Structures are given as C-alpha cells and as structure tokens.
Amino acid sequence: MDGLRFDDISLPPQAVALRGEVREFLNAVLPRQYLPNSDFNCGHDPLFSRALGERGWIGMTWPKRYGGGERSFFERYVVTEELLAAGAPVSAHWIADRQSGPLLLRYGTEPQRQRHLPAITRGECFFSIGMSEPDSGSDLASVRTSARAVDGGYVVNGTKVWTTDAQRNHFMIALVRTDAAGESRHAGLTQLIVDLASDGVQVRPIRNMAGDEDFNEVVFTDCFVPATSVVGKPGNGWEQVTSELSYERSGPERFLSAFRVLVELVRAVGAEPDDHQAAVIGRMVGHLMTLRQMSISVAGMLQAGASPAVEAALVKALGNDFEKELPELARLTAPHLNEGHRFRATLAQTLLHAPAFTLRGGTREILRGVIARGLGLR
Amino acid sequence: METNQLVLDTAERMFRDHCDKALLDAAEQGHYAADLWALFASNGLPQLATEVGGGSLADVFHLLRVAGRFAVPLPLAEVLIGNHLLGASQCGPTEARISLGIADSHSAEGGEVNVELTAVPWARAVERICYVIGDPLEIVLLEVADCEITEGANIAGEPRDGVRFVGVPSRCGSPPELDVARIFEWMALARAAQMSGALERVLELALLYAKERKQFGRPIGGFQAVQHNLAVMAAHVAAALRATDAAIAALDSERRSVQVAVAKARVGEAAGLVAEMAHQVHGAMGFTHEHQLHHFTRRLLAWRDEYGREIYWQQRVGRAVAAQGADAVWDFVVAQ
Numbered sequence: 203m204d205g206l207r208f209d210d211i212s213l214p215p216q217a218v219a220l221r222g223e224v225r226e227f228l229n230a231v232l233p234r235q236y237l238p239n240s241d242f243n244c245g246h247d248p249l250f251s252r253a254l255g256e257r258g259w260i261g262m263t264w265p266k267r268y269g270g271g272e273r274s275f276f277e278r279y280v281v282t283e284e285l286l287a288a289g290a291p292v293s294a295h296w297i298a299d300r301q302s303g304p305l306l307l308r309y310g311t312e313p314q315r316q317r318h319l320p321a322i323t324r325g326e327c328f329f330s331i332g333m334s335e336p337d338s339g340s341d342l343a344s345v346r347t348s349a350r351a352v353d354g355g356y357v358v359n360g361t362k363v364w365t366t367d368a369q370r371n372h373f374m375i376a377l378v379r380t381d382a383a384g385e386s387r388h389a390g391l392t393q394l395i396v397d398l399a400s401d402g403v404q405v406r407p408i409r410n411m412a413g414d415e416d417f418n419e420v421v422f423t424d425c426f427v428p429a430t431s432v433v434g435k436p437g438n439g440w441e442q443v444t445s446e447l448s449y450e451r452s453g454p455e456r457f458l459s460a461f462r463v464l465v466e467l468v469r470a471v472g473a474e475p476d477d478h479q480a481a482v483i484g485r486m487v488g489h490l491m492t493l494r495q496m497s498i499s500v501a502g503m504l505q506a507g508a509s510p511a512v513e514a515a516l517v518k519a520l521g522n523d524f525e526k527e528l529p530e531l532a533r534l535t536a537p538h539l540n541e542g543h544r545f546r547a548t549l550a551q552t553l554l555h556a557p558a559f560t561l562r563g564g565t566r567e568i569l570r571g572v573i574a575r576g577l578g579l580r
Numbered sequence: 581m582e583t584n585q586l587v588l589d590t591a592e593r594m595f596r597d598h599c600d601k602a603l604l605d606a607a608e609q610g611h612y613a614a615d616l617w618a619l620f621a622s623n624g625l626p627q628l629a630t631e632v633g634g635g636s637l638a639d640v641f642h643l644l645r646v647a648g649r650f651a652v653p654l655p656l657a658e659v660l661i662g663n664h665l666l667g668a669s670q671c672g673p674t675e676a677r678i679s680l681g682i683a684d685s686h687s688a689e690g691g692e693v694n695v696e697l698t699a700v701p702w703a704r705a706v707e708r709i710c711y712v713i714g715d716p717l718e719i720v721l722l723e724v725a726d727c728e729i730t731e732g733a734n735i736a737g738e739p740r741d742g743v744r745f746v747g748v749p750s751r752c753g754s755p756p757e758l759d760v761a762r763i764f765e766w767m768a769l770a771r772a773a774q775m776s777g778a779l780e781r782v783l784e785l786a787l788l789y790a791k792e793r794k795q796f797g798r799p800i801g802g803f804q805a806v807q808h809n810l811a812v813m814a815a816h817v818a819a820a821l822r823a824t825d826a827a828i829a830a831l832d833s834e835r836r837s838v839q840v841a842v843a844k845a846r847v848g849e850a851a852g853l854v855a856e857m858a859h860q861v862h863g864a865m866g867f868t869h870e871h872q873l874h875h876f877t878r879r880l881l882a883w884r885d886e887y888g889r890e891i892y893w894q895q896r897v898g899r900a901v902a903a904q905g906a907d908a909v910w911d912f913v914v915a916q
Contacts, residue, residue: 206780206821207818207821208818208821208822208825210825210826213916218916283914287913288910464909465906465910466906468902468906468909469905471902472902473902473903473905475898475899475902477895479898479902480894480898480899480902481891481895481898482894482898483898483901483902484841484845484893484894484895484896484897484901485845485890485894485897485898487842487898487901487909488823488841488842488845488846488894488897489819489846491823491839491842491913492822492842492846493819495822495826496819516814516815516818519811519815520815520818520819567808569811570807570808571804571807571808571811573815574807574808574810574811577810577811577814578787578791579787579791579801579802579807579810580807
C-alpha cells in the first residue's frame, strides 16, 4: 500500500547545527515576559519576522537570486520546528514562507518573483490565503468570487472569508472564477495576487471564540487587478491550489499547536510525576516523536521532488487529533492550580483555539477522504 | 542491505506458502508446525543473528514483522533472539528447537539450579529452553525433558507454558555489556515488530473486504463512514510502522531504550484500535471462527500485553522526560 511507508530519515548535520543558532537567536530577541504559544496562527509580529529574515531563515530553500538560501528542506524543517516549539510569533511571514513563495517559484512570472520573493525573505512582505468563501469551505471548487476580464486586467467581485491576518498582511493569493465551469467544475479557476491595499478591497476582522481578531472577511467590490497579477495560467487555478497542499499539510505546525501545554504540564508536575501523570506525559511524547519522524520523512519526499499528498494528509490527520487530545489529557492529570498560573493560561489559550486545529488547512473529514482515495476506496 | 532483503523475501515466500488457515487452526490445537520449522531451519534462518547467519539484530526484527504479517505459529522471536544470545555465549547457537524466557529469580546452590519460568512460548514442543537472568546477564540452557511443563495459552491460543526446573543445567556464561533489562527491551521490540506486521495484514484484509462486500447495491467501501474508519486505521498503522522502524534503527544508539519504549507503547495503542475497527468493517463475518481475521486480531490483543503493556512503557518515557525538566522536553523529543 502506497502512502503508508514513512522512511527513516536522520536529519543531516548541517540541519542539526541550526538548532543551537535558532535557540540563541530566540533568547536574544524574545522579550523575557513573552508567553510562548506554539500555534502558528497566534502571534503576528513584523519586527520578529524581519529579524528572522535578516538571519536568512525565511525562504531558506529558494534560489539565491530571489533572496533565498538554497538550503535543504531539512534545514528549513529544523528552523520551523524550533520556532514553533519555542512558541515564537511566526504568523506574519508563515504563509508567504510556506506556500505563497513556493507557489510563485513554481508558477509565477519572472517579474512576480523579482517583486515578491526577495521582500518575503527579508520579512517585509506578508501573504494571506484567499481560498474559502462564505458558501465555499471544503468544497473549494464552488468558489464564486469572479474576475471579469477588462482592458489590462480583471475586475474582481466577491467575498473571501476566514482570511488569517488579511488586516495586517500585504497580499492575498485569491482563487477566483475567470470562466464558467465547463464539463469539469475545476475548470475556469485562476489564482490572482491581490494587493490588499487596493481600492475596492474591504477587510473586516471576525472575532473568534477566543476573543482574538485573527481571521477576516475580505470583500471585493469592482476591484481592479492588473493582468500581470495572474499566477501561472488563467484557468489553471485548481491544479495550482492543490499542488500547495503537500507543503501545507505535512509540516510541524500540524502537530505542535498544543506543545506548550505539554511543557507547562511537565513544569507543573515537577521531577517526580505520579503514575498517571507519567503515563500521560510518556504517551504524549511518544506520539509527538512518531509524528515528527513521519513529518521529517515527508520533508525527505519533498526534498526528492515528490508530491506526497496522501502522506501529508496522513500526518495532518494524526497530528491534529494529537493536538486536540493533548490539552484534554493534560487538564485531567495536572495538579490543582489557580487560574492565572502559567499552565492554566496556556491550557485555556489552547482549548479556546483547538476547534480550529481540525478545520484549518483541510478538515479532518476532507483529510480522511484524501487518505481513503490513497487506499483505493474512491 | 541486499542480503537482508533476500532473507526477508525468502521468509515471506515460505510463510505465504505454508501459513494458511488450516495450519493456524492446527497450531491452536497444540500442533507444533514441524514442517514449517524444518523449512525455516533448512534455510539457516534460526541462526540469522549469529556469526554463522551473518545477520544483525535489526534483521531479526524486520523478519519478525514479516512473520507477524502471516501470524506464523512458531516461537520465532524466541528462537532468533535466543540464538543471538547463545551465539554470544560459551554454549554457542543451536539447531535444536528452542524457546526463550526471562527469569525473575532463581536459586543456585552448588551446581544445582531451581527456577520457575512463566509464559514460555511453546515450551511443551521445543527441545531446549534458554533463559536469562540478572545484571550482568547470565544465560542458562535447559533440556525440556528435565522440566516440568504446565500448559497455558494467551488470548490468541498461542502456547504460553509454565516451566519448572530443578537440576544441573548448562550454564552458558555472561556475554559482556548485556543485562536482563536489555533482553526485556528486545523482546518488547520483537512483539512490536510482530504487531506491526499483523497490523499491516489486518488493514489489508479490511480493505479487501470493504471493496468486495456489497450492501445497498454497492461495496461498503464506497460509504463515507466506512472509508473514514479505514483512513483512521491506515493512519495508525503508518504510525505503528514508523515507531517500530525508528526503534530498530536506534538499536545501537543511546536512544535505544526511549525508542523501544515509544514503539511498544505506540504500536500497542494502534493494535487495540485497529483490531476493533477491522472487526467493525468485517461485520459478523469477521466474528466467525471460519474467517481468518481473528488469528491476527487476537494476536494483536495478546502481544500488546506481553513484555510490558502500553502504560508501563509510557510511564518509563514520562518519568525520563520529567526528570529532565520542562525546558528540556523539546530536546528529549528531537534527540537523535
């Protein structure tokens, strides 16, 4: 059965060597009172992203002529996992580094690459994902935001939603309909780079149940987008969007969102846990080690030029369930602590964000469908 | 590497040709699979991880995964690890049918030894029993003819016999750098490897059945609820394989104990879950004795309990993590 075998991969020495560098950097730049949050969506800090860019830790695998570091996926892996484990504020540059940049590298025009990639690697240019709409979630091909061809470009009308950091980021890569769906409902879709500061773009933050304003509704009203902003070929949007998924679904952010709860649990129980606490900690660490090895294995497949969509879905499906189970088990076994204690604060943050873990980037149900397809069931 | 693959291919062919339902049923009635053993022995496989065999312990665990895939009704983990130990001792490896046990204690006065072993696989049908004890490790070899055997079996119907011996055994000495904890880890990893193979097989059976069995006019694998169960099973099987491979790869490293603990616990978790879901997919058909599914699912339920249940290994990992403290949790996770 394909998609079940995750090869053994030891990180190469040059990747491992980066670990110490990242930790030193974090010690130097993060303020002492900073409360770490290992959820990649929680913590938009342009100054932090810029400092990271100065170190060459954004766009690490990209060609040097675009500001990249021409380093391996394994080196990028170590940097990203160290940032997440430490709970650093990575949200600002995360999407640009993880998928917008690689998308432009693969499908973008030379002027698009010249314009955006070096700025992304400097931590000065942030992207949002423009996929979901009020009536199009898991069924992405049903998007209705339209781009009508006019002289020199397109006029965009419609609404994108759940757009993380649209109120703070510079660009969105929007999936829009440039033509009616033909025989295939995947036809007629196009990806456009939209400057979020353009006329005709209205961004309205949506408060989430944790009280934060991370995601937004983005309304386009006769918004003009120049033809030079088309990513790849008009009408090729579906293929391009799905090609991002292996990058989007297999990384350490898919199982580390709740990691800081585990750290604070270990702190709270101390050096001599009781039997139940020891079992919970051991179980969580074991799952984490295994997930991480699976994720590194996928990084190896990406490094080899493969497109491991099923493996990525598998890592995300298991990883998201782990992220949700961790705070549940931790709360049951933690010693009694007052509200305001570091463990309680971290746990509360994680529980309040947990519903999103199995929704964002492909719901649990969608992922199981992808795996089932890989098993030959559909 | 090529030689190892050759060994695995040979074993797989052998098991595929001989381990059918009839053999598994007969084994459960207490019949030792003598023909299969003879074939296994004639290929030199019992001494795989000895100087004669030229293989490594890692090869043993990979072979045990293949054996698990076919529910091979022979004490192969005990034979292969037993001979590995004997090969490193004064006694040397043996061509005899053997099993292996770990003794909690024994009394030795003069040349005479008094020992009781529990749950020794197939003790009733082998010629010799190798047991290990203590730190530094001592290896002792008993003639079954001199032992008092009390027959027993695990939930899968695999013989797990009590052995009592009073007399003068062959003392094989103490190979350096080994203790009984290490052998316990090897046996735990052996069961994890067997389980990972059985898990692969159980998933394969469930997929086949879901594609064949029709209800409401179409294969049940076409229903989303069933597809999702199979996807969950596949995810846990993949994790079990990864955890086992990681432990095998760490056999000679400082991470051995941690990786073995993680493997036995993680695979044991997957075993219960995947066995349950495989039965759900198979419906009443899989609940019959006539169907082969139970030979694999019952072994999963048995093996997860042998050589430390999940919680035992989780606690070991948890205590090690706690001892290093909160700020070293991440280091513990990423150590290679």
